[in-house]
Amino acid sequence: MYGLVILPLAAVIYVTWLAFTGTFDWFFLALALIFGFVTEYGVTLGYHRMVVHKSFEPHPALKAVLLWLGSLAFQGPVTHWASVHTKHHAHSDQEGDPHSPSVSGFMYAHFEWLIEMTSDDIGEIKEKWGARYFRDPVIVWLSNTFLFWSVFSLLLPAAIGFFHTGTWEGAWLGFVWGGLVRIFITSHVTWSVNSVCHYFGFRTYVTTDHSRNNPVIGILALGEGWHNNHHAFPSSAFHGLTWWQFDFTGLTIRFYEAIGLATKVTRIPDSLLEKRRIDSLTSTLNVQELAMTEEEEQEQLHEAA
Ligand SMILES: [Zn+2]
Ligand SMILES: [Zn+2]
Structure with a gap:
């Protein structure tokens, strides 16, 4: 696991040094950013909102593609990621x-x-928190083949670099930028x-944790940084809750719903959002009393619908 932290950092230092010595090509920066964006999206939509929180029902093809993209992200097999996140x-x-x-502590959590x-x-975590993920054949297959996809995700940008430049140096730069810098x-x-x-x-909703809405991470993590909203309404398909x-x-998700690739999209009714917001502002209740379990959240959703 040390390698996961140190090698990508070393790659960033290495490409920075290369840039100072005159070796820089926008193509490889774009490769890192685009590949990073696509694989991160597999995690945020596929691993997180679709698998763990079941915030919508995907078309089987969409589900397979999202989980495949997530499996290229070097964040662990989906069974593993989902079990840890459930905990x-x-x-x-x-x-x-x-x-x-x-x-x-901050660095421990990072x-x-x-x-x-x-x-x-x-x-242990998988056994206790992940049972339901192991009942899904697509999740299990992608988790079992995770190592293969991880290697593939390093070789693919190398191949792209090779075809872009026609040289082995291009393959190396593709691997470093599209593989390690991207990770x-x-x-x-x-x-x-x-x-x-x-x-x-900032916190909009009282929850039993210290989750916060952070606009910078909100944008960088493709919406996942509206994290206080997420802990307040875990099953919501949307983490950004205001315009x-x-x-x-x-x-x-709205787009997939419009074209029929996503159904049963979980939306928190405005009335419930407003009620929780006002309760959170004015409440003298302690956080335990205000927090909802997943079942209570579902109940309230049914009532409000
Ligand atoms: Zn959290
Ligand atoms: Zn979550």
Whole structure:
């Protein structure tokens, strides 16, 4: 796991040094950004909103493509990612949260937890929190072939670099930019949702955790940085809950719904949003009393619909 932190960082330092010595090509920067964007999107929409929170019902083809993209992101097999995230919601900022800055410190929540997690820990988490993910054949197949897709995600940009320049140096630069630099960007963006968004930002809703809405991570993490909204309404397909909270992932769910690739999109009625907002502003209740379990949230959604 150390390699996951150190090698991408080394690659960023290396390409910065290359740029200062005159070797820079916009093509490779674009390769890193586009490939990072696409794979991160597989995580935010596929792994997170679709698999863990079931915030919409995808067409089988959409589901397969999203999970495949997520599997290229170097953030672990979907069974593993989803199990850890399920545990995060169950214990958010309490003892047992895999990555909480208030319980274990900012850097621990950012990436040290990944380094310290043993395979026994992962096995336990999957067993306790991931049972439902193992019942889905697409999820299981992509998780079982995760290593293959990870290697593929490094070789593909190398091949693109080779065809772009016709040289082995191009293949090397494709690997470094589209492989390692890209992983640096997406890892830190996703890790920031766990660390920054439980530490810096504003809170609209009272929740049992310290989740925050952070506009910078909101944009960089394709909508996932509206994290206080997300902890207040985990099943909502949309994390940006007002017009100015840009939520790229959420916008694309609207698009898939419009063309019939997504159904049963979970929307929180305005009346319920407003009620929770006012309750949060005025309440003297403690956070435990205001927080809802997943079942209570579903109940309220039914009532409001
Ligand atoms: Zn969180
Ligand atoms: Zn979540």
